[in-house]
Amino acid sequence: MSILETVLIFVGLPALISAFFAATSFVGKRTPGAVPRPFRLGQEWTHAPVLWSAVDEVTTHGHHGGHHAAPADSANLIGGSASGKW
DSSP states (O other): OOHHHHHIIIIIHHHHHHHHHHHHHTSSOSSSSOOOOOOOTTSOOOSOOOOOOSOOSOTTSGGGTTOOOSOTTOTTOTTOOOOOOO
């Protein structure tokens, strides 16, 4: 096997395959479904409120079971709690 054949097999084919997948990534829609219009400052906000939290786990059970500093029925336990002095 010559050096040219070796280079074509071990460099050319992977480069060709990578170029094919790179080219196909630019074809088609970027996001599935409908894309909402962007919100601009000054427009009225018409969307319903959304609760964003860091985690979706209940922190009073499971591997946090030994840390019962807060009451178990508290609704403010999403993501745990923190304290400190500033």
